[in-house]
Amino acid sequence: xxxxxxxxxxxxxxxxxxxxxxxxxxxxxxxxxxxxxxxxxxxxxxxxxxxxxxxxxxxxxxxxxxxxxxxxxxxxxxxxxxxxxxxxxxxxxxxxxxxxxxxxxxxxxx
Amino acid sequence: xxxxxxxxxxxxxxxxxxxxxxxxxxxxxxxxxxxxxxxxxxxxxxxxxxxxxxxxxxxxxxxxxxxxxxxxxxxxxxxxxxxxxxxxxxxxxxxxxxxxxxxxxxxxxxxxxxx
Numbered sequence: 001x002x003x004x005x006x007x008x009x010x011x012x013x014x015x016x017x018x019x020x021x022x023x024x025x026x027x028x029x030x031x032x033x034x035x036x037x038x039x040x041x042x043x044x045x046x047x048x049x050x051x052x053x054x055x056x057x058x059x060x061x062x063x064x065x066x067x068x069x070x071x072x073x074x075x076x077x078x079x080x081x082x083x084x085x086x087x088x089x090x091x092x093x094x095x096x097x098x099x100x101x102x103x104x105x106x107x108x109x110x
Numbered sequence: 111x112x113x114x115x116x117x118x119x120x121x122x123x124x125x126x127x128x129x130x131x132x133x134x135x136x137x138x139x140x141x142x143x144x145x146x147x148x149x150x151x152x153x154x155x156x157x158x159x160x161x162x163x164x165x166x167x168x169x170x171x172x173x174x175x176x177x178x179x180x181x182x183x184x185x186x187x188x189x190x191x192x193x194x195x196x197x198x199x200x201x202x203x204x205x206x207x208x209x210x211x212x213x214x215x216x217x218x219x220x221x222x223x224x225x
Contacts, residue, residue, distance in 0.1 A: 034213075043114075043201050043216035044153065087152060091212075096166060097143070098203075098214060100152025 003027065004088045006104045014110050018075040022088030025069045031092045033064060035073045037084040038103070044087065047073065078108045112136070114217035116202050122223045123192055130188045131220045135204030142185050143214060144177055145201040146170065153201055159185060160207070192224045 005023040012018040024033065032051050036044040048055055048062045050071070055062045061074040075082055087103040115134045123129050135142050140161050145153035156175070157167045161182040171177075174192075179185040189196055199221050203214040 036216075041199075041219075041221070043203075043219045046213055046215055049213060096141070096158050096212075097155035097168075098145075098153070099155070103152060 003090045003099070004101055006086075006088055006101065008102060009105045009107070011107050011109055012075075012078050014080060014108050015077055018078040018082065018106060018108070020073040020075075020086050020088075020104050020106060021070065022072070023070045024088070024090045027068050027090050028092065029068075031090045033062065033068075033071050034089040034091050034098070035060070035062065036087045036089065036098075036100075037082075038087070039081075039084040044100075045084075047086075049091075078106075080108050080110065082106065083108045114202055114204050114215055116200075116217040116220050118220055119218060120221050120223075122225065124225050125192060125194060127192055128188065128190045129192060129222065130186055131200055131202075131222075133185045133187070133202030133204075133217060135183070135185070135202070136206075136215055139204035139206050139215075140182070141205045141207050141212070141214075142179055143203040143205075144185070144187050145203065145216075147199040147201060147219070148197075153199075156187075189222075192222075194224050197222055197224045 034049040035047040038044045050062045064071045085103040117132045142159045144156040147153040159179040174190045177187045199219045201219045203216045205214045
C-alpha cells in the first residue's frame with residue numbers, strides 16, 4: 001500500500017511557483033522520498049528524490065521537513081506543460097518496487 | 111543516452127489471443143521492471159529482473175503472464191489468452207544497481223486494448 005498522502009488536485013497559475021505537498025508520517029530512516037509525474041498517456045517521468053536534505057535540480061526543488069514526515073515539491077515557474085499527475089513515493093531501494101498512490105492532479109492555468 | 115523504449119506503443123487484440131511486448135532498457139542498466147496501469151489508477155508493480163534473473167513477481171502476474179530477459183538486456187512480457195480485464199498500459203522501467211537510491215526510469219508504455 002502507498003505510504004503517502006497527497007491532495008487529489010491542485011491548481012496553479014502559469015508563471016507562479018507550484019508547491020505540491022506530501023505527507024509520509026511512517027517513513028523509515030532508510031527510505032527515500034521520490035517524485036514522479038505523468039503527463040496524459042505517457043510513462044511516469046522521474047523528477048527528483050531525496051533522503052534527508054533538500055534537493056534541487058533543473059526541474060524542481062524538494063523540501064523535506066526535519067522530522068522527514070512530510071515534503072514539498074516546488075516547480076519554481078510553472079508552465080502549461082507542467083500539467084500532469086504528480087506522485088510522491090517513499091522507496092526503500094531493496095524493496096525494488098515503487099508503490100504508486102493516486103497522486104495529485106496539477107493543473108496549470110493560463 | 112537513449113531512454114527506455116517499448117514496442118509496440120499500441121496493441122489492439124481480440125479476447126483469447128496472445129500478445130507480446132518488448133522493452134529495451136537504458137544501456138547498462140542491470141535492473142528491469144514491469145508495471146501495469148489501468149485507467150485512473152497509478153502504476154502497479156508486476157515483476158522485476160536483476161540481469162537475466164527474475165527475482166520478484168506480483169500476485170497480479172497470473173499464470174497467463176510470462177516475462178523474460180534472456181541475456182540481461184531487453185525483456186519481453188507475454189500475455190496468453192488475453193481477457194478484457196488485461197486492457198491497460200504496460201510500463202517498463204530500468205535502473206542501475208547498486209547506485210545509491212536506485213532510481214527507476216520509465217518507458218513510454220504499451221497500451222493494450224482487448225476487444
